[in-house]
Each structure stands twice: as structure tokens, then as C-alpha cells.
Amino acid sequence: MRPYLLKGHERPLTQLRYNREGDLLFSCARDHNPTLWFSENGQRLGTYVGHNGSVNTCDVSMDSTRLLTGSSDSTARLWEVETGKCLHSFNYGAPCRAVSFSIDEQLACLTTDPFMAQQPAINIVRIAQDPADQSSEIAQQLTGFSKRITRVAFTDHNAVLITAGEDGYVRRWDLETGKIKQEEKLHEKEIRDMNIYKDGTHLATASVDKTVKLIDMQTLEVLKVYQTDRPANAVALSPIFDQVLIGGGQDAADVTTTSDRAGGFQSRFFHKIFMEEIGSVRGHFGPVNAIAIHPDGRSFATGGEDGYVRINPMQEEKDYLAASTA
Numbered sequence: 001m002r003p004y005l006l007k008g009h010e011r012p013l014t015q016l017r018y019n020r021e022g023d024l025l026f027s028c029a030r031d032h033n034p035t036l037w038f039s040e041n042g043q044r045l046g047t048y049v050g051h052n053g054s055v056n057t058c059d060v061s062m063d064s065t066r067l068l069t070g071s072s073d074s075t076a077r078l079w080e081v082e083t084g085k086c087l088h089s090f091n092y093g094a095p096c097r098a099v100s101f102s103i104d105e106q107l108a109c110l111t112t113d114p115f116m117a118q119q120p121a122i123n124i125v126r127i128a129q130d131p132a133d134q135s136s137e138i139a140q141q142l143t144g145f146s147k148r149i150t151r152v153a154f155t156d157h158n159a160v161l162i163t164a165g166e167d168g169y170v171r172r173w174d175l176e177t178g179k180i181k182q183e184e185k186l187h188e189k190e191i192r193d194m195n196i197y198k199d200g201t202h203l204a205t206a207s208v209d210k211t212v213k214l215i216d217m218q219t220l221e222v223l224k225v226y227q228t229d230r231p232a233n234a235v236a237l238s239p240i241f242d243q244v245l246i247g248g249g250q251d252a253a254d255v256t257t258t259s260d261r262a263g264g265f266q267s268r269f270f271h272k273i274f275m276e277e278i279g280s281v282r283g284h285f286g287p288v289n290a291i292a293i294h295p296d297g298r299s300f301a302t303g304g305e306d307g308y309v310r311i312n313p314m315q316e317e318k319d320y321l322a323a324s325t326a
Contacts, residue, residue, distance in 0.1 A: 031307075034069050048079050065080065088135075113148040122143075124175070182219075194235075207231075246291075247287075265288060
């Protein structure tokens with residue numbers, strides 16, 4: 001069960017995302033160039049060239065034809081997946097931290113950080129079917145918060161937007177009124193990642209406060225708490241097992257040894273119900289910044305501060321039983 005070790009970035013990874021079928025893996029990093037890989041064998045298909053700053057986030061359309069990226073160069077870009085052509089560039093004068101397509105992909109959400117005298121905002125734009133008709137006009141803007149939004153997603157048939165922020169809050173926004181429907185301070189420090197379960201009933205948040213929490217999507221009630229001994233940078237929920245996969249680690253500057261165990265650079269599996277750690281996977285020589293589980297649940301990818309992407313196949317149950325009885 002050897003992992004595929006992918007070297008396509010010169011700077012730390014920021015986010016990983018599979019397409020719906022799971023045959024493609026998109027990686028974002030601080031080196032300006034989002035990269036596309038075949039998830040089956042780790043083959044590098046190409047890069048999307050155009051950003052001039054760290055690429056913080058991405059989202060891919062359901063039919064895998066369009067890619068949306070957000071960057072610290074104050075732009076978000078819409079790409080044609082197959083050709084790498086930039087279809088449109090959105091520029092709102094501040095770093096873009098989080099992006100998301102709506103469920104029907106007629107809308108997209110682009111968040112901007114507080115920058116100079118500019119307040120942070122959540123900008124919702126319409127996505128044109130014909131790229132020639134695409135514009136940067138903001139259809140709706142949500143404001144009223146002071147810290148940057150780190151993760152965002154549409155839910156409730158596009159009636160609600162759910163966000164996680166640097167201030168530790170998770171918020172549900174009513175898109176009809178543009179007002180906060182509900183908000184809860186769930187973490188004491190910045191929320192670095194948010195992952196919604198496949199059926200949309202609950203989500204997980206990962207925070208610098210060394211906890212990962214399982215949250216009810218409708219009520220924002222905390223269902224489970226997974227306590228770690230290091231900052232949690234990334235989280236993913238298995239689509240087939242009762243497992244939560246957590247990545248993080250002590251900042252590389254604070255680690256006095258080259259051992260990944262010393263810095264806590266393992267990807268750690270927790271039982272979703274019982275909240276106990278059930279295993280870990282080592283490999284990165286720096287904090288794990290990004291995690292994504294394949295849609296079929298049989299493999300997962302991690303991205304680290306070391307600039308590497310690792311695709312880790314999971315051992316099939318029948319293979320595990322055969323190995324254990326051999």
C-alpha cells in the first residue's frame with residue numbers, strides 16, 4: 001500500500017480537492033500555480049498559470065469542466081479544466097481566501113480578506129453558461145464581520161450559505177435577506193478548514209485551538225469533539241466509514257528535530273462516534289495543510305508544508321484479513 005509521492009509545487013500546499021468522480025485531483029499552493037493530477041497513478045496533467053500570489057483555495061464544477069481558484073493576488077479566476085485557459089478574472093481589490101460553486105453552479109461565492117481600509121466581504125456572482133458573457137458584477141454582498149472567512153459552502157438548496165472564519169465562528173447566512181440566520185463561536189482560535197459530509201447533515205471544523213468538532217448543519221450544535229495535541233489545519237470525513245481524518249502539526253519553525261513524529265506531522269484517524277484515535281499515517285516533513293478523501297473512500301490525499309502531495313491507498317478489508325491470517 002505504498003503512497004504516490006507527487007512533487008509539483010515549490011511552496012507549501014494550501015488545499016486539495018477531488019472532482020465528483022474522483023479521477024482528478026486539484027492541488028493549490030503558495031507557489032502561484034494550481035496543479036491537476038490523475039488520482040489513479042499520480043500523473044501530472046498540467047498547471048493553471050496566471051496567478052501572481054499564493055493560491056489559497058479552489059472548487060471544481062460537477063461536470064469537471066470549470067475550476068474556480070482564489071488567490072492572495074486579489075483575484076479569483078475561472079478556468080477551463082481541460083485546456084488550462086483562464087475564462088475570467090474577478091478582482092475586488094483584496095486577497096481572496098475562499099471560493100465555492102453553488103449547488104446548481106449558476107452562482108459562485110468569493111470571499112475577500114480585510115485589506116488596507118477595506119472590510120472583509122462575501123461576494124456572490126453569477127456564473128454565465130457562455131464564458132464570453134461572464135462578468136465580475138456582484139449579485140449579492142454579505143458583510144457585518146471583521147475577520148476573514150476561511151471556508152464557505154452553499155447548502156439548503158442554495159438558500160443558505162455556511163461560513164467558517166478566523167474568529168472561530170461558524171455562520172449560516174440567509175441568502176434571501178443577506179442576513180446572518182444563525183452564528184455560533186465554536187472555536188477559541190482560527191478555523192482553518194471545514195468539510196461537509198456527503199449527505200449534508202453535518203460538518204467538521206478544524207482549528208488552531210487543537211480541536212476538531214463535528215457540527216449539526218441546521219442547528220450548529222456541537223455533536224463530537226476530537227482533541228489533538230497540535231494545531232489542526234485540515235479535516236475530512238470518510239464517505240464510507242465512521243472515521244474523521246485530521247491533518248496538522250506544530251509549526252515547522254518551532255520543531256527542533258527533523259522527525260515528523262516530533263512535530264506531529266502525521267495524518268490521524270479518529271473514530272467518528274467514539275472520538276478515539278484509531279491510527280495515523282506518517283510521511284510529511286512539515287505540517288499537513290490539506291486533506292481530501294476520494295469520493296469512493298478507498299484512498300486519501302494529503303498536502304504538506306514540505307510542498308509534496310501524497311496519495312495514500314487504503315488497504316481493502318479482504319486484503320487486510322488475508323494479510324492478518326498469513
